[in-house]
Amino acid sequence: MNQFNLNDEDDDQLKQLLTMLPDNYAVIYRKDGRVRINKVGLSFTALFFGILPAWFRGDWYNIFCMLGIEAGFTMLYSYITKTDLATASYALGVFFNFLWCGIYNLMYFRHSQNLGYEPYDKRSEQLLKQHRYYR
Template sequence: MNQFHFNDEDDAQLKQLINMLPDNYAVVYRADGRVRINKVGLSFTALFFGILPAWFRGDWYNVFCMLGVEAFFTMLYSYLTGSDLATASYQLGIFFNLLWFAIYNLMYFRHSQNLNYQPYDRRSAQLLQQHHYYR
């Protein structure tokens, strides 16, 4: 059973749902029936909300990677400029949001691939390969 609670008889419903998705969305699935649908390209939610989209998706691996990168560069910036950590974090906040805006969806699909998710259909496979999201 997948996250949409469809059974094998409802595969037509799943295909109909997938056909309604915009062209820049890819669908990946795993053998146990789990399905992930996400946009390929820039992540506007990460631009405005930083690491919160990863948190709400339960994408814990990427949450901790993002926190680690932010912590490292905040401490480095604080050390190099002599400012306190709160000021350094505030000053680098926009930079980090721009970074996650550019690469979070790539991180999400690459980690999905490591979790044995495969493209659901040919259109998703072509989209992911065209944008170099899948190796």
Template sequence: MNQFNFNDDDDSQLKQLITMLPDNYAVVYRKDGRVRINKVGLSFTALFFGILPAWFRGDWYNIFCMLGIEAGLTMLYSFLTGSDLATASYQLGIFFNFLWCGLYNLMYFRHSQSSGYKPYDDRSAQLLKQHRYYR
């Protein structure tokens, strides 16, 4: 599946698109032709919208990881403070948004790597290794 409708034989259109990307964006691809272009670093969309960026990307694995972490920490906080779950969830909401702001893009690229995605070019590979997104 080629989501950008590029010709499979000629990737010059993709190379042209890559030259227009900001320096903090990396391009990864899979052998079946799928390409992902995403930011490396803080996810400000996760800061403002929580887990919704993962939902819009169709990143189900990380959605369930994030929801599991949120549920576990909310229950622990509720137990330790004696508050009900709704209050604990409300009180921890901003904390979780800051947590996902710092970690979501890392989680996304690490899961992409385990799904078979590899850096498209040397610039993307260097950027991902520099930020320790790829092992």
């Protein structure tokens, strides 16, 4: 089941919906009918909310990757600076938000591709290839 509740006859409805998308959004789909529409480029939601956008998307793989990276660097920073983990986590929090702002959408599209998603149309394919999100 896809998020728009569309069947094969409603392909025109999906195409009409796609004409309303901003230029920096790509549409990907899977053979079972699932469709995802997401922004290509910086993730400002990740800048302000850290890993929460991944959680709201149900992107568990990337959540655990992000948490692992944050935990590893926090422990390393805590060890090097001889501070406790809470202080180290607070000190690195802004750094991680800027990191996820820059790469989360790339991580999301690459993982979706590994799950079998493909660009829905030529415009989405061109946009993903232009930003090196699609291999």
